Amino acid sequence: MHFQQLAYFVAVAEARHFTRAAEEVHVSQPSLSQQIKALENELGAELFSRARGNIALTDAGEALLPLARRILADADTARHEVQELVQLRRGRVRLGATPSVCTGLLPDVLRAFHGAHPGIQLLIEEGGSHDLVRQLARGALDLALLVLPLPAASPALTTVELLHEDLVVVSPASRPAPGRKGSVHVADLENEPLVMFRHGYDLRELTVAACRAEGFEPSFTVEGGEMDAVLGFVRAGLGIAVVPRMVAVRAGRDLRTTPLASPGLRRTIALAHRSDVEPPRAARELQRMLLGSGHPAVPSAADGPRPADG
Numbered sequence: 001m002h003f004q005q006l007a008y009f010v011a012v013a014e015a016r017h018f019t020r021a022a023e024e025v026h027v028s029q030p031s032l033s034q035q036i037k038a039l040e041n042e043l044g045a046e047l048f049s050r051a052r053g054n055i056a057l058t059d060a061g062e063a064l065l066p067l068a069r070r071i072l073a074d075a076d077t078a079r080h081e082v083q084e085l086v087q088l089r090r091g092r093v094r095l096g097a098t099p100s101v102c103t104g105l106l107p108d109v110l111r112a113f114h115g116a117h118p119g120i121q122l123l124i125e126e127g128g129s130h131d132l133v134r135q136l137a138r139g140a141l142d143l144a145l146l147v148l149p150l151p152a153a154s155p156a157l158t159t160v161e162l163l164h165e166d167l168v169v170v171s172p173a174s175r176p177a178p179g180r181k182g183s184v185h186v187a188d189l190e191n192e193p194l195v196m197f198r199h200g201y202d203l204r205e206l207t208v209a210a211c212r213a214e215g216f217e218p219s220f221t222v223e224g225g226e227m228d229a230v231l232g233f234v235r236a237g238l239g240i241a242v243v244p245r246m247v248a249v250r251a252g253r254d255l256r257t258t259p260l261a262s263p264g265l266r267r268t269i270a271l272a273h274r275s276d277v278e279p280p281r282a283a284r285e286l287q288r289m290l291l292g293s294g295h296p297a298v299p300s301a302a303d304g305p306r307p308a309d310g
Contacts, residue, residue, distance in 0.1 A: 003075055005039040006068040008032050009047060013065050016055045084119075091282040092121040096132040096144035099227045100203070101269060104246030105145070105163075109293050113286050120282045128202055133157070136274055142283035145290075147202065148268040159270040162290060167206075167265040168248050170231065171240040173256045178240055183261040190216040193239035195230050196223035207242045210265060231255065 011021035012032070022029040040046050045060035057065065084090040097106060102124065110122060125132070125141060132144040136157060150157065169184045171177065179188045189211055196218070197204040204223075211218040221239040225232075230241050235254055244267060248257040271290055273279050279287065 001039065001042055003072065005035050006072055008035050009039060009061075010065065010068050010072065012036060012048065012055065013057055013061065018055065086281060088117045088120060088282055088285055090119045091280065092123060093280070093283045093286050094123045094125065094140065094142045095283075095286065096125040096127060096135055096141045096146075098129060098132070098145065098147060098202070099126050100244045100247050101145045102126055103227050104244060104250060105269070105293070109286075109290055113289050116289075117282065117285065133272075136272060139274075139277070142273065142279045143287055143290075144272050146270050146272050148270050150272075156275040157272045158275045159272045160291060162269045162271050162293075164266055164268050166245050167203075167242050167260060167267065168245050169240055169258045169260060170234055170243055170248050170251060170255045171258065172235060172237050173254050175237065175256075177256055177258050179258055179261070183259050185261045186210045186265075187214045187216075189218055189240075189242075190214070192219075193221040194218050195225070195233040195239040195241045196220045197230055198224045198226065201226075203242065203244075206265065 008021070008025060008027070011025050012018055015021040015024060018033055018036075019029050022032040025032065036047065043060065043064070046058050047061035047064060049056045049058055081090075095106075106124070110124075113120070114122065125135060127135070129146045129150070132141065132146055133150060135141045136144050145162070146159070148159070148161070150159070169178060178184050178192055189207075194207070196207070208218060222233045227243070227247060230243070231247075231251055233239065234241050242260075242265070243251075245257070248255070251257070271287060273283070273287075278284075
């Protein structure tokens with residue numbers, strides 16, 4: 001049984017005339033009759049009574065007509081739903097990102113994506129790079145914005161470097177700038193109270209490791225916050241914090257941004273997806289917009305350290 005046969009059957013049932021039905025479905029009358037006959041043979045019952053040129057439905061035809069209409073309607077709905085997805089009218093994208101990327105990079109890109117494709121649902125999962133890699137591996141995410149290098153035990157992922165970025169120090173604008181001559185050396189942090197992220201936040205591990213490399217343990221006035229909380233504590237004058245530049249740019253005029261002195265600290269953000277599964281059409285469109293978002297990666301030879309980020 002084919003959809004075409006059901007469509008021809010419904011056309012004849014509604015027109016009660018083979019020639020008019022053939023004209024309506026744009027096929028020759030002999031071809032239509034042949035398909036109706038094939039359908040009757042497959043079902044083992046005549047669908048039309050053709051006595052004296054009058055076309056009427058048999059009992060079998062009466063039983064089939066509502067079912068055929070429903071099948072054709074369901075097929076049309078399925079076709080429409082697929083076309084909606086293909087043409088980016090509907091669907092969803094499951095995107096993972098570290099919290100600082102959510103704060104700094106994503107708002108503008110997601111606003112542009114939503115404006116272009118308002119029917120696409122955006123599901124955002126915040127987490128550290130290690131957690132996001134696990135989410136990708138089990139198929140819970142379509143794409144993820146991660147910090148390189150990836151964990152050693154990472155599954156097969158396709159990654160494209162999106163941007164390289166310096167880390168900076170933020171402090172209250174109402175107080176003198178930390179450091180000397182417009183920059184902060186890591187060694188200067190020994191004498192500064194720090195507002196620190198929660199355990200498991202990669203920026204915490206990076207900052208502590210950098211301080212220990214300079215031979216001291218950092219002093220925390222407040223610890224345990226997420227990105228927004230840390231910025232709020234800095235505004236309140238509780239200490240300074242090391243954050244990505246993209247976050248500092250959006251932090252507001254009440255916070256001062258001071259660069260870290262050379263060689264500084266940098267991070268590399270990459271867009272990743274599973275190598276064995278092509279992302280859905282909507283995810284590929286978001287991927288295209290992210291890669292064209294105006295945050296180019298600098299040549300790898302100039303990368304320097306590649307810290308992890310929360």
